[in-house]
Amino acid sequence: MTAFHTLHILNKTPDHPRFSECLGTLGTDDALILTENGVLALATEINLKTSRIYALTPDVEARGMAGTTRNSILVDYPEMVDLTLQAQRVISW
Amino acid sequence: MTAFHTLHILNKTPDHPRFSECLGTLGTDDALILTENGVLALATEINLKTSRIYALTPDVEARGMAGTTRNSILVDYPEMVDLTLQAQRVISW
Amino acid sequence: MTNPATPKTFTLVITGAPYSSQAPQSALHFARAALEQGHSIDRVFLYGDGVHLASSLATPPSDETNWSQVWAEFLEHHGIPGVACIASALRRGLVDEKEQARYELASENLRSPFTIAGLGEWVEGQTRSFRTLYFHAGD
Amino acid sequence: MTNPATPKTFTLVITGAPYSSQAPQSALHFARAALEQGHSIDRVFLYGDGVHLASSLATPPSDETNWSQVWAEFLEHHGIPGVACIASALRRGLVDEKEQARYELASENLRSPFTIAGLGEWVEGQTRSFRTLYFHAGD
Amino acid sequence: METLVIIDQPPYGSWTGREALDMAFALAAFDQTASLLFSGAGVNWLRNRQITDAIGQKSVEKNLSAAPVFGISAILADASACRRYGLGPQDLPDGVVLTEMDAKLLARYSHTVFAG
Amino acid sequence: METLVIIDQPPYGSWTGREALDMAFALAAFDQTASLLFSGAGVNWLRNRQITDAIGQKSVEKNLSAAPVFGISAILADASACRRYGLGPQDLPDGVVLTEMDAKLLARYSHTVFAG
Numbered sequence A, B: 001m002t003a004f005h006t007l008h009i010l011n012k013t014p015d016h017p018r019f020s021e022c023l024g025t026l027g028t029d030d031a032l033i034l035t036e037n038g039v040l041a042l043a044t045e046i047n048l049k050t051s052r053i054y055a056l057t058p059d060v061e062a063r064g065m066a067g068t069t070r071n072s073i074l075v076d077y078p079e080m081v082d083l084t085l086q087a088q089r090v091i092s093w
Numbered sequence C, D: 001m002t003n004p005a006t007p008k009t010f011t012l013v014i015t016g017a018p019y020s021s022q023a024p025q026s027a028l029h030f031a032r033a034a035l036e037q038g039h040s041i042d043r044v045f046l047y048g049d050g051v052h053l054a055s056s057l058a059t060p061p062s063d064e065t066n067w068s069q070v071w072a073e074f075l076e077h078h079g080i081p082g083v084a085c086i087a088s089a090l091r092r093g094l095v096d097e098k099e100q101a102r103y104e105l106a107s108e109n110l111r112s113p114f115t116i117a118g119l120g121e122w123v124e125g126q127t128r129s130f131r132t133l134y135f136h137a138g139d
Numbered sequence E, F: 001m002e003t004l005v006i007i008d009q010p011p012y013g014s015w016t017g018r019e020a021l022d023m024a025f026a027l028a029a030f031d032q033t034a035s036l037l038f039s040g041a042g043v044n045w046l047r048n049r050q051i052t053d054a055i056g057q058k059s060v061e062k063n064l065s066a067a068p069v070f071g072i073s074a075i076l077a078d079a080s081a082c083r084r085y086g087l088g089p090q091d092l093p094d095g096v097v098l099t100e101m102d103a104k105l106l107a108r109y110s111h112t113v114f115a116g
Helices: A017-024 A036-043 A057-062 A077-086 B017-024 B036-043 B057-062 B077-086 C023-036 C048-054 C067-078 C086-091 C097-102 C120-128 D023-036 D048-054 D067-078 D086-091 D097-102 D120-128 E016-029 E040-046 E061-065 E079-084 F016-029 F040-046 F061-065 F079-084
Strands: A006-010 A031-034 A053-056 A073-075 A089-092 B006-010 B031-034 B053-056 B073-075 B089-092 C009-014 C040-046 C082-085 C115-117 C131-135 D009-014 D040-046 D082-085 D115-117 D131-135 E002-007 E033-038 E074-078 E096-099 E111-113 F002-007 F033-038 F074-078 F096-099 F111-113
Touching: A006 A017, A006 A077, A017 F040, A031 A036, A031 A077, A036 A053, A036 A057, A036 E040, A053 A057, A053 A077, A057 A073, A073 A077, A077 D023, A077 D131, A089 D131, A089 F111, B006 B017, B006 B077, B017 E040, B031 B036, B031 B077, B036 B053, B036 B057, B036 F040, B053 B057, B053 B077, B057 B073, B073 B077, B077 C023, B077 C131, B089 C131, B089 E111, C009 C023, C009 C048, C009 C120, C023 C040, C023 C048, C023 C067, C023 C131, C040 C048, C040 C067, C040 C120, C048 C067, C048 C082, C048 C086, C067 C082, C082 C086, C082 C120, C086 C097, C086 C115, C086 E016, C120 E016, C131 E111, D009 D023, D009 D048, D009 D120, D023 D040, D023 D048, D023 D067, D023 D131, D040 D048, D040 D067, D040 D120, D048 D067, D048 D082, D048 D086, D067 D082, D082 D086, D082 D120, D086 D097, D086 D115, D086 F016, D120 F016, D131 F111, E002 E016, E002 E040, E016 E033, E016 E061, E033 E040, E040 E074, E040 E079, E074 E079, E079 E096, F002 F016, F002 F040, F016 F033, F016 F061, F033 F040, F040 F074, F040 F079, F074 F079, F079 F096
Parallel strands: A006 A031, A006 A089, A031 A053, A053 A073, B006 B031, B006 B089, B031 B053, B053 B073, C009 C040, C009 C131, C040 C082, C082 C115, D009 D040, D009 D131, D040 D082, D082 D115, E002 E033, E002 E111, E033 E074, E074 E096, F002 F033, F002 F111, F033 F074, F074 F096
Antiparallel strands: none
16 A cells, blocks of 8 residues: 555546646645546646556546547546545645 | 627636636627626736626625726626627627 | 518527636527527526536636626526426436436435426427527637 | 554545536445455545535436436445535535525425535534545536 | 537536537437537546446436437537547447537537526 | 635625635634635725625624634635735735645645535
8 A cells, every 4th residue: 555645536527627727736745546537637748747547437438538548547436435535635626 | 889799797716617618708709798896807917817807886896896806898787788689699698 | 681680599609618618608698699689598407517507506706707696597587498408418417307307316416497308308499499509708 | 553443434525417527436436445345434425516426406318327316326225425515505506495495496406315504514514524525527 | 690509518427418418419310410419527428338237327328329310410629639548440339520619619509508 | 633714706796705705704703723715806805995784794904803813723814815806915914925736735634625
């Protein structure tokens, strides 16, 4: 189990203003989980500014992104539940 | 009365993805009217890419922007109605 | 060139909900100005989240404007049809007596004079109007 | 460090409406997974446009999921309180019998077991829960 | 008179795109000429193999492929948005035409609409 | 335990900011420590002389000025967002503290919330 400070849950496309707000506050010990429209970031060349990137499998598959997950770790809902508990804090953007 | 091709009605902040989409399609004979949150663009240094910029007075005043209208022409609702009729087409972004 | 002095017909489409967006308010200000200048409004079509404007149950605090009520009075006064898209309305829990009976629901919540009908009403409005204007949410 | 195996309590806050955002669906998937792992959900709080999830009148096409109904069944089955913020709800036309009587409205449209209450319910949920998670609209 | 319906929101995260598609279909059903333009994050409608069972929504791929049958005259996609989202010409469904969303394109239509 | 409520939407165009303010007030009313952070286009809440009669909404200036009275512990504004929207330190209401919205700032709060 990796420990990290803040888990950022990001459900917006990279075009949404809150997407860059979120990336701007990522700390070095933070993790990012992309959900809903957020998974579309993996199709772009945007620098996600952390190496701890998770992506929610049901949302990845729904958006036809199964082959485009870059360096993210795919997780299902039970694993997402775990992640929210491992973090010291969670922020939903 | 100035004649112009398309009147673009823009009610989004400059941070909204549709704001740049709108600016990207402004033709040389087009006019832009900023309404609602759109008037906040006048507080920024963003290049609005047209010299025919209108801004809706009630929205400008509500947002405390009365002193910050740059090179825009302030219009009220009756004038906005006229503008929509003078244009050959209107697009609400 | 269009002479703005000639009376023209508008269709207004509202897609933003009250108490969530400014769309219904901006549309009302525009509609009033258009009528005052002698133009006419063929119809007002509510689409997407805009259908919530037709709710009979919206109860804002007493020091805030009740936009559903003000819009309904405006439509009534000027005899302008206000139509909520049936597909948008049913998904979002806005139903009239007919839909209440059809789906055996416990109540209805459509504010008079709004009615519920299909997108054909929007198409007809667009084809009959000199201008069709959209009032979307701003966020 | 938290041991994920220890049962924990969640409060879930939903601010996005069904048939407009994916928020209620994502929240439900999360809630199911949390319970399956032995965790508990203190309450679900609906805020802003999220209150529309508590509508008893939502009637999506028969080949689409009725998220209001599915959520209500989930809450009922697990005995989890589902609370819609009263200020958000009244503005948006979501009322229970008590508010119907108080404001002399023609009907009510709150789906059981959802209830209507103040933001204090959210504050209490946050203070009592190990995690409070938000499900916002994604656009 | 021709209407361009623009979809700039991706599917599943919001209903706006579906409701835009319904608008285009309604125009066609009432014998009005209608085309679709996917722009911004909306180009993600065009991705193939959308497997939606696990999120409890119907895939929009079938809806979109029905567009020509329903009488939609053209399906356009903004080329720069496709590039941004890593969609090459070979990734797009048959019949989708890459274009640039600019003043010249919009000038071809008497009406340009968004669903929200 | 301290909660940071972030407002990143401007007033009047949407209700999200008002509902965020209500959340902060509710926390304070129930003796929880709460602060406000205005970021992005949300910094436009801080502009003075908002004259709202003509749009039929109540001005939010009064709501915001009541924040200290209601027990909000700090009102913060992201400095770069203020610069973007042309708001200098002298333009801000009394008591608003300019800060940078970054990891260090958010690390100070046990909870960080948006209203929508």
